[in-house]
Amino acid sequence: MDALVIHAPLDLRIEDVPTPEPGEHQLLVRVRAGGICGSDLHYFNHGGFGTVRIREPMVLGHEVSGVVERTGQNVTDMAAGIRVAISPSRPCGLCRYCQQGLQNHCLDMRYYGSAMRTPHVQGAFRQEIVVDRSQAHVVADTLSDAEAAMAEPLSVALHAVRRAGPMLGKNVLVTGCGPIGALIVAAARRAGAAKIVATDVSSFPLEAAKKVGADVALNVAESPDALQPFAADKGSFDVLFEASGNAAALRGAFDVLKPRGIVVQVGLGGEISLPINVIVAKEFDLRGAFRFHEEFAVAVELLNKGLIDVKPLITGIFHYKESLRAFQTAGDRSQSMKVLMTFE
Numbered sequence: 001m002d003a004l005v006i007h008a009p010l011d012l013r014i015e016d017v018p019t020p021e022p023g024e025h026q027l028l029v030r031v032r033a034g035g036i037c038g039s040d041l042h043y044f045n046h047g048g049f050g051t052v053r054i055r056e057p058m059v060l061g062h063e064v065s066g067v068v069e070r071t072g073q074n075v076t077d078m079a080a081g082i083r084v085a086i087s088p089s090r091p092c093g094l095c096r097y098c099q100q101g102l103q104n105h106c107l108d109m110r111y112y113g114s115a116m117r118t119p120h121v122q123g124a125f126r127q128e129i130v131v132d133r134s135q136a137h138v139v140a141d142t143l144s145d146a147e148a149a150m151a152e153p154l155s156v157a158l159h160a161v162r163r164a165g166p167m168l169g170k171n172v173l174v175t176g177c178g179p180i181g182a183l184i185v186a187a188a189r190r191a192g193a194a195k196i197v198a199t200d201v202s203s204f205p206l207e208a209a210k211k212v213g214a215d216v217a218l219n220v221a222e223s224p225d226a227l228q229p230f231a232a233d234k235g236s237f238d239v240l241f242e243a244s245g246n247a248a249a250l251r252g253a254f255d256v257l258k259p260r261g262i263v264v265q266v267g268l269g270g271e272i273s274l275p276i277n278v279i280v281a282k283e284f285d286l287r288g289a290f291r292f293h294e295e296f297a298v299a300v301e302l303l304n305k306g307l308i309d310v311k312p313l314i315t316g317i318f319h320y321k322e323s324l325r326a327f328q329t330a331g332d333r334s335q336s337m338k339v340l341m342t343f344e
Helices: 038-046 145-149 151-164 179-190 203-211 228-234 247-254 276-281 295-304 320-330
Strands: 002-008 011-016 026-035 063-071 083-086 128-132 136-138 171-175 195-200 216-219 237-242 257-265 285-288 314-319 338-342
Touching (some): 026 083, 026 145, 063 128, 063 145, 083 145, 136 295, 145 151, 145 295, 145 338, 151 179, 171 179, 179 195, 179 203, 179 237, 203 216, 320 338
Parallel strands (some): 314 338
Antiparallel strands (some): 002 011, 026 063, 063 083
């Protein structure tokens, strides 16, 4: 079956790859839709991110949905024809972190389309894939394939919101309104946030953030002091979700965060210098948010029930044979939020 294989920066090829037979607890799934993630863009444009580099050809992709074609002999609760969203996360279940319920910190994690280990973990941008039964979550008929593929980035957002603790009645600031930032807006709204302010340096993602629940959207490139009114009386926000990975965004938000405010860092930005005196004086809690585990099932349930609407964030759908155009479009923040591909 065809798959999208990255060999080097800007060297993305359609290649025929073998599909194994499903094991006794596995499913053969025909992939229908897949979303292009920021990490896919890093592999495509730069060959990796940070110290992670492509060292061998790798199938990209980890945000996918499809339909079951065949089941393993010991799978009794799934049948051919059922539509599913596929979790790309495959923790070992045996290491000390898995045993503590911290599967996102698994010591032997196999995550689709990742060059963090060698041999690389091959991804899901392919026409067929064999998955463990535990990775497949049934999708409602009311959802499109593209919406179902959004379960993975929504899971990241749900995990970030969970890391912040109770959200009911809180004033929330989200800095960076790419797909993850916008989905954090949606997740925080569903969790009961009273007011959500979103910032970005581009108007297009800010408009999308408003469609999924932001009360106020501020373009800090056009108005660098847009957050200043929120700095009175030591700050206005209970929680900050920093989704841009930008040092200036993080530091600027400290001025508008209340004492004992919670900072959830979601965006990756490398080394950042922090004003320790401010963190101490205002008694901030600084928390990271990395991937997800049990939130994937929650994401699918919320989508199935229509409790979170991701349609406003889907800005382009391409056939996989137009993958170069799809990746180029996905990298243009002036016109794209979430770009997906079909694999029919």
